[in-house]
Amino acid sequence: MFLPEVKSQKDEDICILIRVENHSYNYICECGEATSLTVKECQNTKAIFISHTHIDHFVNFDTILRHQIGIKQRIIICGPKGITKQVQSRIQSYCWNLITEDAIIYEVREIQSQETIKKAELKPPFWEITPLEDTSPPTVYENELFEVTYTILDHKTETIAYLFKGRDKTKIDLQKGDFKGGKWVKDLKTAFETNDINASIDIEGNMYKASDLFHLIEVKKGKKLGVIMDHAASPSNHNNILTTFKDADQVFIESFYKIEDKEAAISNYHSYSSESGRIMKECLVKEAIPVHFSRKYNEIDIEELIKEFEHAYKE
Ligand SMILES: [Zn+2]
Numbered sequence: 001m002f003l004p005e006v007k008s009q010k011d012e013d014i015c016i017l018i019r020v021e022n023h024s025y026n027y028i029c030e031c032g033e034a035t036s037l038t039v040k041e042c043q044n045t046k047a048i049f050i051s052h053t054h055i056d057h058f059v060n061f062d063t064i065l066r067h068q069i070g071i072k073q074r075i076i077i078c079g080p081k082g083i084t085k086q087v088q089s090r091i092q093s094y095c096w097n098l099i100t101e102d103a104i105i106y107e108v109r110e111i112q113s114q115e116t117i118k119k120a121e122l123k124p125p126f127w128e129i130t131p132l133e134d135t136s137p138p139t140v141y142e143n144e145l146f147e148v149t150y151t152i153l154d155h156k157t158e159t160i161a162y163l164f165k166g167r168d169k170t171k172i173d174l175q176k177g178d179f180k181g182g183k184w185v186k187d188l189k190t191a192f193e194t195n196d197i198n199a200s201i202d203i204e205g206n207m208y209k210a211s212d213l214f215h216l217i218e219v220k221k222g223k224k225l226g227v228i229m230d231h232a233a234s235p236s237n238h239n240n241i242l243t244t245f246k247d248a249d250q251v252f253i254e255s256f257y258k259i260e261d262k263e264a265a266i267s268n269y270h271s272y273s274s275e276s277g278r279i280m281k282e283c284l285v286k287e288a289i290p291v292h293f294s295r296k297y298n299e300i301d302i303e304e305l306i307k308e309f310e311h312a313y314k315e
């Protein structure tokens with residue numbers, strides 16, 4: 001159901017666009033420079049997820065803002081401690097004397113901890129921070145199709161790793177019973193989803209207890225997509241990654257360095273190829289994709305880095 005696309009080239013900063021099947025909005029993870037991110041993609045974006053605000057993850061926010069101004073929508077921005085002020089500072093550095101008040105609203109969800117998410121909105125022309133009622137974790141964003149939860153990792157600053165999880169879907173398998181379809185199908189699904197086992201279900205004038213029909217229901221599990229950005233390859237980070245991303249279907253994970261540059265990884269609180277691959281293997285992730293490589297590497301280096309990752313992930 002999630003159709004992610006890395007919008008940044010290998011020599012650009014990281015930016016991942018997530019489209020969702022049968023859904024008109026899309027979602028942006030990380031605001032690194034990505035020249036192939038189009039105006040339309042920015043305008044169709046409903047929420048932006050930022051791991052941390054090192055320049056390589058936040059530099060392209062202005063471009064997205066430039067394309068979104070005037071769309072008259074509420075856009076959600078999720079990020080780590082301090083993100084609200086940083087978004088405000090970026091926006092306030094421009095002159096807004098000609099803007100209309102309804103041009104856009106940014107709603108910022110600032111992740112304080114696993115227990116607290118502060119919420120505020122910023123509107124033109126002054127972009128003051130107006131606090132809103134806090135959101136309740138563990139979900140930082142949700143809609144009718146999926147929800148997004150998170151874990152906080154250490155990169156000498158806090159970085160947020162996000163998990164997108166599609167909602168489970170229920171389907172009635174008519175072949176398992178002797179009934180024809182009808183309104184009862186919807187009633188039974190509702191009873192199942194709300195765990196109302198005693199609900200009465202009317203099938204062609206006959207009344208049944210909902211739980212007696214639950215065997216007709218098939219549950220299709222929602223897909224899980226992870227985005228794990230900059231983090232030290234430390235036991236405590238790996239522990240958090242394991243708890244949050246176990247059995248995920250697809251995960252994008254930073255692999256900033258090659259094994260030979262492990263010392264640089266340690267001093268910069270980054271991960272490196274073999275450790276990113278190893279933790280993805282341990283999480284039993286079905287498809288792990290290494291992203292976000294140091295700019296000092298040429299194409300051959302990156303090929304080697306990806307081989308090191310694959311070796312640790314698949315062997
Ligand atoms: Zn960083």
Ligand SMILES: [Zn+2]
Nearest residue numbers: 054056057230
């Ligand atoms: Zn980075």
